[in-house]
Amino acid sequence: EPEVTQTPSHQVTQMGQEVILRCVPISNHLYFYWYRQILGQKVEFLVSFYNNEISEKSEIFDDQFSVERPDGSNFTLKIRSTKLEDSAMYFCASNVGSSYNEQFFGPGTRLTVL
């Protein structure tokens, strides 16, 4: 069964450093998403991406964040200058069609900012 994959599973970085989190969505999916979950809290929407551009983003997704689909398979989230409060689990998700269809989530990348 196809699945969303994410690398790395755990990333440790120093405050102020740039990080890139990588995701490979399910191959026939058209919509891609990033969410984050601070430890013990709810899952929060960051951004949705369709047709090579951002469809919607949340208030969390400020100028420090960017997304890219550099090739036909990868979908990346970049944080330019990490802060302590960026420490969280970051989930990538994808689906066939926007609001109606269920989103399939990757296993997550745990980001720890020291």
Next chain:
Amino acid sequence: AQKVTQAQTEISVVEKEDVTLDCVYETRDTTYYLFWYKQPPSGELVFLIRRNSFDEQNEISGRYSWNFQKSTSSFNFTITASQVVDSAVYFCALSEADSWGKLQFGAGTQVVVTP
């Protein structure tokens, strides 16, 4: 503003007991979609069910059942005859038709099933 409210933070039951998780949502859209996801201790998010706003028919899948009531803006989830493997955090989520798929999650309910 909180769009999805899961008032129960944690529910503890003994195996074979039934457990009902409450979910209340808020939206002005007439077309929207509701979801339940399970997050086991391993951390992944597992899709359980999707409902659209025009389909209030309740659904049963094995030991799981869902009760969708637009009149009270609720989409409750019941696990019948709970098992230890049901121990997880369960999230209710809302997607509005014009939101490009943005899922708005509730705070989650931790279910603890003891033998």
